[in-house]
Amino acid sequence: METAVSTTLSKRSRTKQKRWDSPIAGYLFISPWIIGFLTLTLYPMIQSLYYSFTDFSLLEAPNWVGVRNYEKILTSDDKFIQSIKVTFMYVITSVPLRMVAALFIAMLLAKNVKGMSAYRTAIYFPSLIGGSIAVSILWRNIFGKEGYINHILGYFGIGSTAWVNNPDTALGTLVLLVVWQFGSAMVIFLAGLKQIPADLYEASSVDGAGKVRQFFNITLPMLSPTIYFNLVMGIISSFQMFTPAMIITQGGPMASTYVYALYLYERGFGQLQMGYASGLAWIMLLLIAASTSVIFITSKYWVFYESEGSRRR
Template sequence: MSTIFNSKRWLWIIPYLFLTPWLIGILVFSMIPILTSLYLSFTNYNFVSSPDWVGLKNYLTLFNQDPQYLQAIKVTFTYVLVAVPLELMFALALALLLNKGIRGLGVYRALYYIPSLIGGSVAIAILWQQVFGEHGIVNQVLGYVGIDMPSWVGSPDYAIWSIIFLKVWQFGSPMVIFLAGLKQIPQDYYEASSLDGAGRVKQFIHVTLPILSPIILFNAIMQIISSFQAFTPAYIISNGTGGPVNSTLFYTLYLYQNGFGNFQMGYASAMAWILLIIVACFTGIIFFASKKWVHYED
């Protein structure tokens, strides 16, 4: 055996031997389930009987005969297009504040990162349900200033906003990445722009944002992908129904209802593949548009 591997002709196989456990893992736990779900998306499958091939029926039904599916898309798009920009702006604002060199930076950074670690948990979603309830903390505070609000989670007009606020509250991860990027900006740029008469606002627009644009791109893509996959907050706050009046019927929640509630696994698989295409399209559009606003040092 040692003689075989000592031959230069067989050296190419050594890296693949080390990659074998990973290759087996990605094949068994990723590729096979992905290809299986693609096959099931063209079938009628209910866990009990064998899959029955129906062709494009599941996809046609989604867009032509299922108004709840279109509502799920509307709710999810609203969530993504509102929550992600707000979260990134809030994260960048706090990163700029922490970049001022305040004492105890590590403590503040850890405290602000905690929501990102626990924000997707069931316990936080339950707590959020209580905070935005009819007699929750938010309504109590608003009541002190004379604003009378109904239950946020029980109102079709405000339920989605309670979940959006939860997403914005999970700003810790992009904030830490923004802070790391801000630390890498040379102070010479600010000193040179200051000598040219640029104030703080112009420095932010013409120095900070262009240099930070690759990190903004990265954070935007990561947060958009995670937002399309949001499930736990909508499930807990609506008690698994997507209510009130389907106002929190997220795409993933409706997928779960079809797959594990109605046992329409073929239908749910079709939904999953459409979601994959939607996320890929969003990512592709952002990458294409990034040529206009993302600037690299080279």
């Protein structure tokens, strides 16, 4: 009797196991993501692509105009050209500076010092609030004419200026803000540094290699996949920068901080030209894709993977 019962229970457990091992169970578990992707990502993208070929003002039904929006953007839109220049200047300055700051701090925090966890938490904290409107307002006050920076410079007899209102320095204040938000990249660099074998440094020390040589010959090559990841993510996020430019400078002065996302927002929600704004959005997507593609293509020359034993080909 006991044998029959145990056999029945075993069959039931195998049946349940087969149910959970079936493809249907897998799709059931990922169904929330699938539903979210289809309704909140894919459908809006398809709809935006359709609107980019229409004259759509949000108040009236869209009117099909073909590629007229794209023709106007690429041939006769001076603000588009200005926003592209400002955005590329922002990307090529903010991304490298942010990565250098993140790597430098990560190397300091990689040391085994008492209380290091508290330091890591304190340094990472600004990244949690860095993209908020409150921080942007604070940043505007810090670099304003009566801000803290000018108060400090005043003690040294240096003339004060409204940094956010000066065309020569306004974009620099936005770059400093994103560099200050290096926490996420720092954490990723810190994880990468922990994966570098200590034996490599010990062997190089025996051969007489100093700290500088170890950094360029061991740390950077072994950390290249992490640099690669942070570089791609930094480029993508920098192209989409919006809140600081909107809150701190409103695109001024003299359009010196008029980034692409701000122009897109003004066209879509300020002037209610949603069809035109959709075209701008798809051009932004192509610009990001082109920029990251360059990184992907060139990565085989400078990204080193330890598992392959050589540079990726």
